[in-house]
Amino acid sequence: MEKATFDLLKEFRRTLHQNPELSGEEKETAKRVDDFFKQIGPDQTIKNIGRHGLAFVFEGKEKGLTSLYRCELDGLPIVEDNRILHKSNAVGISHLCGHDGHMAIIAGVGMYLKEHRPAKGRVILLFQPAEETGQGAEMVIGDKKFSKIKPDLAFALHNLPGYEKNQIVIKKGAFAAASVGMIIRLKGRNAHASHPESGNSPAEAMSKIIVALQKMPDAMKKFTLITVIHARLGEVAFGTTPGEATMMATLRAYENETRELLVSYSEKLCKQIAKEYGLEISFEYTEAFAATLNHEEAWTFGNEAAKKLKLKTKHIRIPFRWSEDFGQFSIQTKTLLFGLGAGKSQPQLHENNYDFPDEIIPTGVKMFEEIINQIHG
Template sequence: MPVLNRIADFAEEMKGWRRYLHQHPELEFDCHETAGFIVERLHEIGVDEIHAGIARTGVVAIINGTGEGPTIGLRADMDALPIEELTGADHASTIPGKMHACGHDGHVTMLLGAAKYLAETRRFKGRVALLFQPAEEDGGGGNVMVQEGVMDRFGITEVYGIHNAPGMPLGYFQTNGGALMASVDTAFVYVTGKGGHAATPHDCVDPIVAVVAMVQAVQTIITRNVYALDEVVISVTQIHAGTASNIIPEEAMFCATIRCFNPEVRKLLKKRFHEIVEGHAAAFGVTARVEYDWGYPATVNHPAQAAFAAEVAREVSGDAAVNAEAPREMGSEDFSYMLEVRPGAYLFMGMGPGAGLHHPAYDFNDEAAPIGASFFARLVERALPL
């Protein structure tokens, strides 16, 4: 793989950055130490501007090219997950109950590597805006950065991002020119009946029976309300009720994740979910409260930018290692908010074999960091040629 020679020269330094970040994971918007580490490296690299405290702990850095031109945005997420690490690695998390199980430590490292190269060479016109974003896993930090005006403030005209993909061959790239990842909404349903002795259910109003019926019925939204070719997922992921074998509880709850690609279908799913819960509550004589969290929108690439990013990926990894017509998937990403306001593209990059994302045995493959950094660097040089 033609990793840029200069980036290959500091691959060991990048490994050190990544492993330090892996040992010091932080959650959501509380990425204070992570941001501090990034700012220190950016000062050493010699970028032209550093703006901290965006979206609480986000960082935006500017590298000026040689001559006037537009500004390309490159994004890396920073936050970790509330998982106890089981890798057994020497560089494992030092923070109990927190780990980089999604590879955001690697994403930061790739962007820092590209920054080091671009600040040294400056073989491009215009500017690069490096977007280090907190709270991708939970909190929608991408949306907060957009709402705080980073696109207009820094004159960003296009924006690009990468996510690592364990199980995909090392250095292999996948993307497409449209919807790549689904929207995600979350529903919490709280059902209240009348508790009592399990031996006398006629004196009670059982919330468990109502919840079971609701859980079964919401699946009919997919089979009977949605066109068969519109991909939809409704997965009930939690049910909580009861404290003993001989007590009918007063309350029960369940939680569901709801995913799709079509905005009109998304509205329909919410409408039918409420109708089914309310109708079953009336039928079973319970009360029900729905908290419906309208989450990340679908991640939709812009065709021209996705095609361009695929060309750059082919330059880095070769024609056979790039799939520019990858199928969309039901995962979600808050990079979607950036793509709603600026043209750009999101890609997956292979890590080789290993544990999957969000698994306690996951670890980013350090051999991938120079590849991702080379992709970012060449994307800038190709998009903003001298």
């Protein structure tokens, strides 16, 4: 990559880093991306897809496959703690997952396509909203505009701290876990704290549920994980026994079917405990992520690209436990999500001192360029 191109992408990435927006609120980020692509001149620009999403279409002269390359628009509700000149200007919001870097990479692919249109088929560059909440991919796919650009293949990358810079981390099949946020509410009956026997406190049932849920995966044949992330019992009122309790947990599995089984078993367990204590119980679910499954055909294109570029490649055997809403595209089409090493000493994703390493931008761009050349000539 030429120095002038790299400098432009680096400046764009740092501007995005300084101006993050939360999931579903990426209006200004989308405008910045749109302004950047005006100098590129795609054949078609589709705005407001999945609310604030953007898709840029590059047409080939001959008929062929449609391939899509996706990055994310949104930041996180985390206070950044960094001594960098391009630190976030938004109070309590930051790009601590590297979505700014992913956007810079796809912008770099756009610059490449400006000079090298696909010979056949068409290439879609998608800037997707609301990845962090697990809603964005579903909103994009559910948008009527998506039917015009529905791809035969879809690709994405995620930077991975803990791996050498520019290393490619790749795997066939399950790559990132399916997950869902489970909210459990118990309802009993308040009483005066001097006469707790007159009420029905959910305290003991709540304690049993927390312990039992986290032990549930031990009984499952396939990998599952339940992490209780929040619990609340009653109110701060020393003269009153609690009448309600709320627990929140994240349920994970490597397959969508296993996650659904885990949800079913967890509900049965919680209902059993609630019944034992004469409590009402209800459930709510949020932030559902489908498993990201790498199709063999899409994997082959990515693997060949890494070989041609002579990049150090790590073929992992066990999927990652974290979730990515790119999994929604896995349900729709043949997908590949691969990892791009961000450095062994790089702070982990979502840590408040994380900052995407600019020097891995060219590798991300070149990986997608090579994949495009294989598919579109």
